Amino acid sequence: MREGKIIVRAGGTEASTSRGPKSMRLKILVVTAMYPHAGNQGSGAFVMQQVEQLRAMEHEVDVLHFQGYRSKIEYLKAAFEVRKRTRGAKYDVVHAHYGVTGVAAVFRSHTPLVVTLHGSDALLGRIEPAISRWVCRRADATIAVSGKIAARIPGEIIPCGVDLNTFEPKDRARARKRLGLSGRKRYVLFPFSPARTVKRFDLASGAVNRLAADGLDVELLTVSKVPNTEMPWYYSAADAMILCSDSEGSPTAVKEALACNLPVISTDVGDVAEIVQGIAGVQICRQTSEALAEGLKKVLAPPAGFVFESRPAMRRYSQERIIQAIVQVYRRAIEQRRRMLTTGGVCAVGAGTEAGSARPPRNG
Template sequence: MRVLNLVPNAQSRFFKQQVDVLADRGVSETTLTVPGRREYDDGDTTARTPLDYARFVPSVLKHSFGDYDLVHANYGLTAPHAVVQPNLPVVLSLWGTDLMGEYGWVSKLCARFADAVVVMSPAMAAELDGDCRVIPHGVNLDRFRPEPQAAARAALDWDADARHVLFPYPRERTVKDYPRADQVVDRVRDRIDDVALHTPTGVPHEEMPTYMNAADALLVTSRREGSPNAVKEALACNLPVVSTDVGDVATRLDGVTHSRVCETDGELVDALATVLRAGERSNGREAAREVSVERTSQRLHDCYRDVLAGR
């Protein structure tokens, strides 16, 4: 099977992971990237202009006449390029901000013309009129796994006696709402001494398991998400999670100990304080097995096969 991938950022870690695992299943591919500068993994488009996307059209049209079985548009703003080419069946994957954000109307319109639509969560599926498959990005359980906390803290030179909260997003990302996370932790400090908030950015992904194992809790205050990988990676490391009710977080945390989905700032403060006082790990790894990269990639491969069988 040969796939033509369209993506805003070919260096996105979950896109690269998807390509690598599908390659092990015999799927070869060519990746076309939208021109222009990209910074973030989740398809944020602030560094791109309409002209950049217009410049992408000729390349997609040219490649659509090549020896491919289907075209896979990864992220909604690559969808118009996929559905206008006349030769290949289309699989469209929506990542979250492309459906729930400013340009969601583009994704919804193009989804009507795709042969299959993949979304990250049931909440995203509810935004679409037609049928779609819920297949979140998977987590590498070999990389993200429980390790001794003391050793992880020593590796990061973190205070062994403090309580450590992890916010693994750039502070400037408005949708992640760092100011809210900072305020929540500040209010928790009124109840608990020595609480540190860590916002590692620019850290190689292979080093993130150390942060997950060193921390006492993952804090997510996002305004919207699809299926946040940080939550799934935390689960794989048995790191407790306190999060706003975004994307599929409620589904992922169902039955997970020392973790909670919250609506208000007060609930976030109460939940985080409770988790930090308990000082215990979660049972999240069992829940993470459902979204292992092997399982999610198998489901995506099945989607490819069904599209081709339907043609």
């Protein structure tokens, strides 16, 4: 991973301490269609982790979570709610996760808007990227979680982080006993719902079935919709994690697995190649079940004496470090909006920085 791709400037308040003077603390409205809830404890866990870290750094954060998958009407309701909240409360910044979600957030009342693009909103199809571009032209700052996304829609490259306090290695025997797994079988973890076709469960199962056909006692272990606090047990119980998606932004699951010292087999998707750079024992494969099976063979049968150690490399993705970078983007967006207002710049309802105006430079 090239360190310059994570935008952390050492002169900021948050870069030197996790807590600052009260005057430096921000009031933030996070707008998201993905967030852990009773029906799916794993939904948008990466958004929740950012919120928790912001609060740990003593910023005040409100979350507007709407379930957009139910109906497009939910986006309209969310837009009215954003408008009402930003008129009735003095928020310093609104942060929308995903470009499509930003459609609701652009209707904020003169509050700076930051939009984070996570992957499909910039990379898949034509409609979502078009909507995301429209939203980002009306935002004060754009964050892209990978360079591939920023190449499509310019923004500061800040990947999602990993909570190293939550995601840490646990004893494998204890983890397997806790989950009711065999102590002798090999397990390949697929930490996604098989119903999410973009994740390509067919390729993962095909690769594992090939190994089983060759006589290896191996099983594909799938898990989804569980709380973050449970996931380290699955990462610690498994022998490897597999990722073979058609599209990714900056896959959090890869960082979580590596933080738990779990080897990863992946296709070259999203920013995985950067995440695993310099880590011995991982495999980047072509997107076929045959290639993935070969990668699994190598990971499941390492050279004699080899000890897989990936956790130290994940410190560069620590949640605190990532949030420090995001808060710096907030502050620049706030200052930019303040200058626009004090110099008589026109700020139409729901409009922020239009294309061609000053905006954070694309990095990397």
